[in-house]
């Protein structure tokens with residue numbers, strides 16, 4: 001079956017068409033600046049990429065342009081839309097309602113909408129994407145794959161905050177966690193690479209990208225994760241602060257004459273390694289600036305690594321031991337400096353790193369030495385493939 005995977009944001013829409021039998025990507029691309037002007041970058045596998053600057057007033061126009069490209073005589077990869085057997089949608093927040101992927105129907109749509117409150121920047125855009133696809137492909141089954149679903153197995157002591165209980169009951173204030181599709185994919189793949197069943201292993205997955213989250217996966221089930229009610233909690237990220245003393249919000253609001261919303265904007269968009277370094281949110285820039293002697297860039301990277309190492313310690317304790325640590329996503333897969341820094345804190349766990357492999361970029365491999373008590377792995381994530389697999393499995 002050919003599965004179209006859609007990841008819809010407020011002004012962008014990423015897509016991949018995947019052949020579920022061969023797991024090959026037939027085409028992928030992104031529509032950007034939807035509602036502003038519109039740019040479509042379409043990459044058909046084995047053919048020349050296409051860049052189209054064309055009006056995209058709505059997400060429906062964007063989806064319709066994508067479908068045109070997929071079936072285009074020259075740039076296309078399928079003869080007709082009938083070849084698309086299903087659409088898998090990434091949905092950011094499934095609240096407590098969705099502990100796994102679901103076939104989308106009216107009831108599901110209403111339940112996803114009910115989660116909008118919890119992810120006001122993401123869920124409404126996901127819903128728009130689903131509706132656009134439904135309009136243009138009314139007879140194609142659609143599946144929703146939630147970023148939060150994998151984390152729904154967390155025990156209550158891991159997901160409750162130390163707040164008045166009524167906030168949990170009335171508003172659903174609790175830890176949900178994100179990047180679940182990636183944590184699930186990578187923890188399973190780690191087990192596969194180690195020749196074990198997921199049930200046999202305690203794995204800590206470090207999804208380190210622009211947004212970063214760590215998860216503790218015990219016997220294949222998530223028991224804790226670093227992101228919370230929103231993706232702001234956890235380690236400091238590209239531009240997000242991660243966890244801070246909550247009293248800082250009022251303190252800065254008073255000092256800088258800002259309201260809560262403005263402070264939250266700073267915590268989301270002007271903090272993290274960019275805020276500390278004053279250089280960039282991109283770890284390539286930070287590594288280069290550090291090499292050139294920029295102290296703030298160096299401390300930003302070290303702060304990030306230290307924070308990840310602390311979560312690894314916490315999760316080793318939460319699971320009463322850890323068998324494998326997996327690095328994934330943009331930074332985790334590519335940044336050897338960060339990996340080596342993080343592992344430098346892990347000697348007490350018996351981690352022994354291979355000093356060459358740990359610096360190799362983007363290779364799926366073990367980067368610890370045979371004598372290491374904990375296996376340290378680099379495992380590239382593939383959220384689109386995970387969504388396509390979920391979609392096929394459900395249908």
Ligand code: ADP
Nearest residue numbers: 208209210211281282283284329330331334335
């Ligand atoms: P997201 O999906 O959260 O937007 P990604 O997982 O794509 O993010 O990760 C983006 C991050 O990966 C950026 O900070 C980028 O600098 C980092 N990255 C990509 N390639 C490298 C590299 N070669 N070395 C260091 N960092 C890298």
